[in-house]
Amino acid sequence: MILFIFRHMYKIFTSTLSRFLLTLIVVSALYITELSNAETSSGNIDSIAITGNHRTEKSTILSYTSFKKGKGYSKKESDEAIKDLYNTGFFSKININFNNGKLLISVIENPIINKVDFRGNKALKTDKLSQELSSKSRAFFSKSKLNSDINRILDLYNKSGRFSSKIRPQIATLPQNRVNILFNIEEGKKSVIKKIIFITN
Numbered sequence: 327m328i329l330f331i332f333r334h335m336y337k338i339f340t341s342t343l344s345r346f347l348l349t350l351i352v353v354s355a356l357y358i359t360e361l362s363n364a365e366t367s368s369g370n371i372d373s374i375a376i377t378g379n380h381r382t383e384k385s386t387i388l389s390y391t392s393f394k395k396g397k398g399y400s401k402k403e404s405d406e407a408i409k410d411l412y413n414t415g416f417f418s419k420i421n422i423n424f425n426n427g428k429l430l431i432s433v434i435e436n437p438i439i440n441k442v443d444f445r446g447n448k449a450l451k452t453d454k455l456s457q458e459l460s461s462k463s464r465a466f467f468s469k470s471k472l473n474s475d476i477n478r479i480l481d482l483y484n485k486s487g488r489f490s491s492k493i494r495p496q497i498a499t500l501p502q503n504r505v506n507i508l509f510n511i512e513e514g515k516k517s518v519i520k521k522i523i524f525i526t527n
Contacts, residue, residue, distance in 0.1 A: 368399060368400070369424075370396060370397065371424070371429050372428060373428050379433055381438065382416050382417075382435060390410045390411050393429060415466050416435060416436060417433045418435070420432070420434075421433075436467050437503045438503065438504050439461055440463065442461055442462065442506075443508045447509075447513065448513060449516070450486065450513075454482075455479060467497075467505050476495060483513065488516050488517070490515065491512060491513050491514045492514070493509055493512075495509055
């Protein structure tokens, strides 16, 4: 009986010790990783390289950052640079890495708009709609810009009294990272006020 209890307690002890050692190893590994990252995420910038930019000049990209050779690197500046570069609407993905003095900015450019067309618009002419949109030929395409244009078209139709209008965009992918945009428009019927009733006390 005593031998059984001893064996049971021994199993509990070894199991607890194993879990403790495993936890200690994991924590130590995480600490070493963080320490390694800290060592490579600071220091002076010795070189700057940019990849993925086919239409956007390197000087244009750098103009939206505060990075300069010989200047110290900071994570805060990197985060601000990524935010400012996204705000340009030029890129769909941006990544900045700094290691041993080497700064690498990797980007994926948004497609270029080849042309913008409309289908189903009769009440509002194409010229009128085109003037109101931010998506234009030879400009960078972005989903946020497209959504803004859809809302703008709906707003124009609402102002013309057509409150049931619907917009369905179609994006056609072309070679050389280009796209065509087609706005399919269901104008709907124009709302008409048939009767006005005045209620007086």
